[in-house]
Amino acid sequence: MPAATTIADEILELKKQRNAILLAHHYQESEIQELADAIGDSLELARRAQSFGGEVIAFCGVWFMAETAKILNPSKTVIVPDAEAGCSLVDACPAEQLRAWKRKHPDHAVVSYINTSAEVKAESDIVCTSRNAVRVVESIPADQPVLFVPDVNLGRYVKQQTGRENLTLWQGTCVVHATFAARRVTAAKMEHPEAVVAAHPECPPEVLQLADFIGSTSAIIDWITSHPAREFIVMTESGVQYTLKRRAPDKRFYFVPNEQCNCSECPYMKRNTLEKLRAALLALEPRLDLAPDLMARARKPLERMLALR
Numbered sequence: 001m002p003a004a005t006t007i008a009d010e011i012l013e014l015k016k017q018r019n020a021i022l023l024a025h026h027y028q029e030s031e032i033q034e035l036a037d038a039i040g041d042s043l044e045l046a047r048r049a050q051s052f053g054g055e056v057i058a059f060c061g062v063w064f065m066a067e068t069a070k071i072l073n074p075s076k077t078v079i080v081p082d083a084e085a086g087c088s089l090v091d092a093c094p095a096e097q098l099r100a101w102k103r104k105h106p107d108h109a110v111v112s113y114i115n116t117s118a119e120v121k122a123e124s125d126i127v128c129t130s131r132n133a134v135r136v137v138e139s140i141p142a143d144q145p146v147l148f149v150p151d152v153n154l155g156r157y158v159k160q161q162t163g164r165e166n167l168t169l170w171q172g173t174c175v176v177h178a179t180f181a182a183r184r185v186t187a188a189k190m191e192h193p194e195a196v197v198a199a200h201p202e203c204p205p206e207v208l209q210l211a212d213f214i215g216s217t218s219a220i221i222d223w224i225t226s227h228p229a230r231e232f233i234v235m236t237e238s239g240v241q242y243t244l245k246r247r248a249p250d251k252r253f254y255f256v257p258n259e260q261c262n263c264s265e266c267p268y269m270k271r272n273t274l275e276k277l278r279a280a281l282l283a284l285e286p287r288l289d290l291a292p293d294l295m296a297r298a299r300k301p302l303e304r305m306l307a308l309r
């Protein structure tokens, strides 16, 4: 008797039929990451989407990431399992408000974090991710004032790393990382005195001060994998456990819950499920559909970032 078909089998079959690639961010549910052709941080997934030669990009992440994939590879069909998979940083920076801010600061260059809408990217001079934000700002002449949008914690971190006083920061935050509390990290350090701390730069400065390493999701995974310590306090979304457990099976990871949900999970990322992914591959919906002129304007600052090595 043939083995029963699982939803995972159906997705893999649909993926073949559609000539699709499945890209998954580290914050996706593990059953989605298991089926992915590539798992990565926002920069790695953008690069992977840009070079994809097939027909369909099934983007298991949040909407702005899929939008980026579409902008970088516009002839492909790009789908996301759940159209409501948003991001609090995108919501914090409507394009209209950015345009008004730019009018007040006409001599400033705009650096936008990749966690923004296509409209905001189209208003920007260059995009950055948590992995390359310092490098991107350093690529701008030191005497050029900069508006940095929308993550205030990443902006503060970049300001401190570059010593650039001429960076003016938008006041957006990530609903997950910004509510991590230093007192909880201190308590975790007391409970696990051998553990070292890795943190995402979207965390507040008091948390970053307690970190031994600060970096993007993939940078945190690489750092932990090669670090001689056995125990780690990890200040980012707990989906990174999937890759951490595979790459460092003998190490222990402690995720400190935030003050918002008392968890370390992104509610937007977790909207995607295997059932919704199967439905999206069947219907090719929800699908990204952006005006060509908007994509052309948003592509320039993205390509400027990707050209920096």
Ligand code: 13P
Residues within 6 Å of the ligand: 040, 041, 042, 043, 115, 129, 130, 131, 174, 200, 202, 215, 216, 217, 218
């Ligand atoms: P990464 O660039 O590390 O993937 O981060 C994206 C993100 O949304 C973090 O919350």
Ligand code: SF4
Residues within 6 Å of the ligand: 062, 086, 087, 088, 089, 115, 174, 175, 176, 177, 202, 237, 266, 267, 268, 269
């Ligand atoms: Fe946005 Fe924060 Fe979720 Fe990342 S973790 S997608 S920044 S809300």
